[in-house]
Amino acid sequence: MAAAKIIVCNDDGIGSPGLRAAAEAVLGLGDIVVVGPKRQQTATGRSLTSHPDAVLEAVDFRVDGRVLEAYQADCSPARLIQHAIPVLCPEGLPALVVSGINYGENMGTTITSSGTVGAALQAASFGVPALAVSRQTGIEHHFAYGDLDWSAARHFTRLFAEKLLGRRFGPDVDVLNVNVPAGAGPETSWRVTKVSRQPYFAFEIRQPTRRTLVDEGKVRICVDLDSLEHGSDIHAMVQEKVVSVTPLSLDLTSRTDLQVLGRRLAGD
Secondary structure, eight states, X not given: OOOXXXXXXXXXXXXXXXXXXXXXXXXXXXXXXXXEESSOOTTOXXXXXXXXXXXXXXXXXXXXXXXXXXXXXXXXXXXXXXXXXXXXXXXXXXXXXXXXXXXXXXXXXXXXXXXXXXXXXXXXXXXXXXXXXXXXXXXXXXXXXXOOOOHHHHHHHHHHHHHHTTOOOOTTOOEEEEEEOTTOOTTOOEEEOBOOSSOEEEEEOSSOOTTOOGGGOEEEEEOOTTTOOTTBHHHIIIIIOOEEXXXXXXXXOOOSOHHHHHHHHHTO
């Protein structure tokens, strides 16, 4: 029987140490193919953008003395997955897509802007089990690599990759979004959480005018502890200091009563 094919991808770029850590984490679980954007693609969400001349370019990618099949392309992470699955897996869908390990946590309502989560959701749209993994960092690392300890994030990447291989966790669990605290170790507890309705990251412009440059805005972490929901991803990370594991669904339908909403919209 052929080994399971696992695609490892990210949004920080093919040269990211986090991508290398993710590949290290899943070594031995199947045939690993690494794909990464040619340049930094943080905060591209699930956008399907690409350079008009973008192709898969083979790159030298070595992990623990092994040479892995690896490619880069000048496109968004989701576009890369959309292209890589049919091109690199002509014999059938991969068994798993692992997206990460991201520089910076992806939690709360801002996860839809995450290229890491976007790539995982794109994989899920093919029906492929997908894992998005992020490591808590300072904001200064969001667009610049830093020398970080990846051991805990590697541990939890492998743990949940093993759990996803060959299993489904229900018809509405399309992606597991895992966030690992900066101070975590392999022994750190993990919690199944929900997405907080808080944004986590806030974008601020000090003195906005129509002439203000878009890039003049600054990102900062913004958590309201008084209204923070117990059981949420942000609460797990910020208050409990544990690993957050959030099931995500491609179905963005509101959980409201659709019949009641229909009557209200009809004016009854």
